[in-house]
Amino acid sequence: MHIPDSFIPLTQAIVYWVIALPFIIMSMKWAKNELDEMKVPVLAALAAGIFAIQAMNIPIGMGTTGHMVGATLVAIVFGSPWAGVLVLTLVLLVQGFGFADGGITTFGVNILNMGVISGFVGYYTYVTLRKSTGTSIAAFGGAWLGLFTSAIACAIQMWIAGIFPLVPGLITMGTYHLIIGFIGEGLITAFVITAIAKSRPDLLEDSFTARPEKSKKEIHA
């Protein structure tokens, strides 16, 4: 879902940058408040793994492929969607400058779609589902819906950019990403979160108590 430079006119790309910027700054603030030294290796390993898995395009039929995005996974592990925004920003930075995957003018819109929209929708869907179901199903549902929602946002941006017609764009992007979200995002996220829940349950301790940041701050105060 990486939008290349050529897909969005510069003025619109700047608008998306302006919208994305506060989210990027907030994700850095999250790191300053919540990322303790012991968790830096966890963040780095997740970022490296997500970069590598994004190179793994899975065929979904119809001559189309898709790959995992990963913002929901990171958000669940750290119990905060800001962690997902942060990791996707770092991954997209390397992809855009190093590998012409995504773009530089479209760096902002790609952070908005893959980091912010997929991470926030994915994480809060997970938190909601987690109240009534198990970790695996909640992780699957969150990751799936997060990825699908970001694809719908992308189709609308493509329409505003004058590239896609609205309805066919929504239908095509929606159909592809329902499947990509199921396999590439949902199943992989559920698998990894389940593995972490078994081997390192302590890491997920405050993953669904919504806003663990606040309770920790209160303790410090």
Place this chain on the structure above:
Amino acid sequence: MSSKSNMKFFYVGIAIAFLLAVLAPFLASPDPDGLESAAGGVVEESKMSQIEEMEPVVDSPMPDYSIEGLGKSGEVLAITVGTLAVLAISFGFGKVFKKKA
């Protein structure tokens, strides 16, 4: 939580990342992704070829995760270098921005 068990998480994580980096050029499908495929389906051909002619804003050293003339091994190398770069940048960022003790 201990820093020791987090280091274990780190080693397992980067082992998986590098395994993926080595396997991706052989296992990943070369077909277009959802966005490119949708563009091919819903955008008129004349407009599409116009878009495709536009160059990216900056030249990337390893466009499309490949190194010219090196084939599959170049792709393995490109993705490995990228994985290392993400690792280094994340660590660097973590060092600078982490919570002050």
